[in-house]
Amino acid sequence: MSDITQEIGTAPERGRSLWDDARDRLLANKAAVGSMIVLAVITFLSVVGPMLSPHEFDTVYRDYVRVPASLEAYPRAEQVQPAFEKLAQRARFNIDSYERNGDVVVVKVSSRRAINPKSTRYFDRSDIFKNAQLLDMSEDKKSATLQADINYLHFYFGTDANGRDMMTRTFIAGRVSLTIGLLATAVAIFIGVLYGATSGYLGGRIDQMMMRVVDILYSLPFIFFVIMLVVFFGRNFVLMFIAVGAVEWLDMARIVRGQTLTIKRQEYVQAAEAMGVSDGGIVRRHIIPNTLGPVVVYMTLLVPKVILLESFLSFLGLGVQEPMTSWGVLISEGARNLQGAAWMLIFPSIFLTSTLFALNFIGDGLRDALDPKDR
Template sequence: MKLAQRDAVLLEETMGLAEIRGRSLWADARGRFIRNKAAVAGLVVLVLVALFAFFGQVLAQYEPQHVDFSLMGANAWRGVPSLETGHYFGVDSDGRDLFARTVQGTRISLLVGIVGALVAVVVGTLYGAVAGYVGGRTDQVMMRTVDILMSIPFMFVLILMLVIFGRSIFMLFLGIGLISWLDMSRIARGQTLSIKNKEFVEAAVATGVRPFTIILRHVVPNLAGIVIVYSTLLVPQMIIFESFISYLGLGVQEPMTSLGALINQGASQMNNGTLWMMGFPLFFFLITLFAFFFVGDGLRDALDPKDR
């Protein structure tokens, strides 16, 4: 009887150890991320901001370009935030509903950040993986090119591109993304140097797989962890760049708007007693940035192999 009980206990312990050892990196990372309260809170905030940006127009009583001529020049005492008038965030200096404008600005700022980060991550990852895997003189030429490009002021190049090719939302996406891939390429190259000598890469080489196929199928997927972490930290950086460009008047042009443009417009009207014109866009700007930073820190801690 005692032997049967002892065998049952040993069997349960063995099954428990097998279950623990059988968990994948992603399962462990998910558990560590969920235990990080700040990261989970940031993820919840990001979801709420995304819902506001893409579905907030349903709650708006006015269109972003709708002008209430009766409130132009009188918004300091009549265009205040009010549920009765339907102007939940008040109106701007031109008599347009600030709630609808903030929804549009948040959506465009998120798109600029996400699309810009996506372009930077794709270009930088492929460039760095190719440089690190090929090595030799090719690696030297490619990385010295990156060093030269990094020595050029980023904002100067972006402003020059917008002035030469036109101030459009497409050029903003393209310009921010194509100039921000340099750091990602250096990170991807460093990781590739440690991956290309692994057994699975050597097995692929021995079976005759082409180098570019090895890069796409074996090297790049193993960069997923660092790429995900860097992309979440890159999105708020893209949003800040876009806001700065819009603050200078070179970003998103009317009738569209962004959070940076709304903050700029609100800051110019602060002396008129209309603090809400800057307060609401600034609030969404700050909580979006902090949420991305918390999520990025949580992913970095969760995907760190030293914590396994």
């Protein structure tokens, strides 16, 4: 009797939803999980990296133009004395003796006329020295001891043709490219899902008319359309790629329309119609939620497509412009300087290709996880 009571009092086990099964299948896909980790690392570096970097993305170091990537700090030991002599010549100093004590350079200088204390700004404006000061000035002010600290800088990804830190610019470029990809994709998904679901559910002449609008937009030359956007919106990449997202929704609309034509024949949709639910309510509550599987998969494929599109437009000079940058802009600059500065192309290309591969692997994993035939 007690066993029967215990069995009656036992709570029923909670069933597993289809989303739980899809999540487990996705996590079992090693390529998709590894890609999510890679994408998370790249996103973290793009967001936090510029804040932690000692260099601003638009700071120009005139003494470090196109220096190679290195873990060792600049300047090199053999660069210090020639750089100091060059600055002393600009300040019209004669070097009587040169001595280096660790990170401090101590030089006895002289001049034919009185030394101006403001001459130290020639050294402070340099990227190699800092905290320059004149000591032990003679009574006639024609000789003194000039002391300056060596300003060590790290350029782990090297510098570009203008002397800007490539690591910071690569991180900033990732922030811009990922933002553009997500922004344009969000616009495309919103318009495409709403348009396709409405067209497929209403059907008939309305469906035919709405799809003919899509066909007309498909026939427009894309590059010509982008040039018109640049003319109307200028160089504001946010507005331009919102408009680009408003063009990329065409594929999404067709995908959702095809799904909707199948879903609207299901029993639960017919039951909602019999209960008097409005067309807008059926589309919002039943049609759109049941198309989320293909939509999520297509979104992971659309983001790299938009990033590549942005890279292509920036390569042509129609996208992001200086001093702001993106992976496309950096790759364009790197291609022009490939022969003498290969690092300018290597690092942005690694970040871009890693992001594209990660998004495509994630899309494949989601496609397999959400495939109803595998449930």
